[in-house]
Amino acid sequence: MIPTPAPVHASNPRLAELLARMALEGYGTLRAQSIRLGIPAGALRNYAAGFPLPEEVAGDIEWMMELSDGWLDYPAAATTALVDDRRQGMMASA
Structure with missing residues (x-):
């Protein structure tokens, strides 16, 4: 059985968007996400x-995920809707 990730209520909407996208890509647990991002699971839990989110940590996450500098600083993009659409499609096909 594949674990269902808990909803993310991050104060940083871009972080919530990134974690939702990672869940769709197979990084559905906090541990898997923290390993992929290169930060401790406890720290990621706190940020979520x-x-x-400290600027240095945000920069490390952006580098690790090959995002542009400052990506986490911007408001959530329209891609959040895309993530939701993909999630709905995955649930419908299950």
Whole structure:
């Protein structure tokens, strides 16, 4: 059985978007996401819960995920809707 990730309520909407996208790509657990991002699971849990995301950590995440510098600083993009659409499609086909 594939674990279903808990909903993310990050104060940083881009982080929530990134974690949702990672869940669709097979990184559905906090541990898998933290390993892929190169940060401790406890820290990722805190950031997802709303703790401030330090600039250095944001830069490391952007580098690790091959995102442009400052990507996490911008408001959530229209791609959030794309992630939701993909999730709906995956649920419908299951």
